[in-house]
Amino acid sequence: MISVVGIEFNCCSYCPISTGPLTSARLANSGSGGSRLRVAYQGVCGAYSESAAQKAYPNCEAVPCDQFETAFEAVEGWTVDRAVLPIENSLGGSIHRNYDLLLRHKLHIVGEIKYAVRHCLLANPGVKVNDLKRVLSHPQALAQCEYTLTRLGLVREAVDDTAGAAKYVALSKLEDTGAVASSAAAEIYGLDILAEDIQDDSDNVTRFLMLARDPLIPGTYRPFKTSIVFSLEEGPGILFKALAVFAMRDINLTKIESRPWRRSSLRPPGSCRCFHYMFYVDFEESMASDNAQNALKHLEEFATFLRVLGSYPADTTML
Numbered sequence: 001m002i003s004v005v006g007i008e009f010n011c012c013s014y015c016p017i018s019t020g021p022l023t024s025a026r027l028a029n030s031g032s033g034g035s036r037l038r039v040a041y042q043g044v045c046g047a048y049s050e051s052a053a054q055k056a057y058p059n060c061e062a063v064p065c066d067q068f069e070t071a072f073e074a075v076e077g078w079t080v081d082r083a084v085l086p087i088e089n090s091l092g093g094s095i096h097r098n099y100d101l102l103l104r105h106k107l108h109i110v111g112e113i114k115y116a117v118r119h120c121l122l123a124n125p126g127v128k129v130n131d132l133k134r135v136l137s138h139p140q141a142l143a144q145c146e147y148t149l150t151r152l153g154l155v156r157e158a159v160d161d162t163a164g165a166a167k168y169v170a171l172s173k174l175e176d177t178g179a180v181a182s183s184a185a186a187e188i189y190g191l192d193i194l195a196e197d198i199q200d201d202s203d204n205v206t207r208f209l210m211l212a213r214d215p216l217i218p219g220t221y222r223p224f225k226t227s228i229v230f231s232l233e234e235g236p237g238i239l240f241k242a243l244a245v246f247a248m249r250d251i252n253l254t255k256i257e258s259r260p261w262r263r264s265s266l267r268p269p270g271s272c273r274c275f276h277y278m279f280y281v282d283f284e285e286s287m288a289s290d291n292a293q294n295a296l297k298h299l300e301e302f303a304t305f306l307r308v309l310g311s312y313p314a315d316t317t318m319l
């Protein structure tokens, strides 16, 4: 239990208000230790990412981080053992920042977890829906509740995470501002739930990646997925040919994403192209299978860069 300006929060031991979640600057002094697996997530206690971390690694010590990048650095610097970070949402789409960070850092994807996100409209005790003029939350959460928030005519303001929004509304004792966050956040920060399940679609699922310093040894004992990132030469039909290496081997692609490639120093000399892309592809095959290995050997014929981000058990649960 943490007590701040007269308010007590039933929070985890990692985010005392005096210090807050881990930041890049504080990583060096936050050694690991103890026997439980330490798992970094972005946000504060009550964030969906914390619940996803607990679902991915039951009984873990979930360690809050202020930014996605801090979670990457915390794993790389041995402050924690794993990170669990969102990569895509069924309503809001991709979390682009984490695609870019996967490329910039050297962590391996060792698993995925799907988490059903159920948003609530929260406010301080006594505040009614009609009192609200403004609502705070993570941009993804605001996007997922577009319909309800528009109907209520609320001004939206983006903050770093849903639970952080709830905490701010509680600490500031705001009476005209609510938060979109989880029912867990309502309980932790002592807020009332004014409306439940306010996401635009009841099937609101966020897919999280489990990241580690070492890769998992791929198997074929259960359904595996593999995530890769590659870049291609410029030319007609090159992307078509690259994707054909999977189609001709009957390998199912589950996701494709393209992101700008910012490392202009690697552009061919004299090239006037400003728009270079990295392609991220997830496919349903283990790297332990000859089929996947042959597909990637074939892809290397067109790719100017290719990296396997991880081969890991697919989360096949129906939510």
Ligand SMILES: O=C(O)C(=O)C[C@]1(C(=O)O)C=C[C@@H](O)C=C1
Residues within 6 Å of the ligand: 042, 043, 046, 047, 048, 049, 050, 086, 089, 095, 117, 138, 140, 141, 160, 161, 162, 163, 206
């Ligand atoms: O803000 C949170 O609670 C988070 O865990 C972040 C996050 C995201 O980054 O997409 C995770 C799940 C939901 O889709 C909304 C927000």
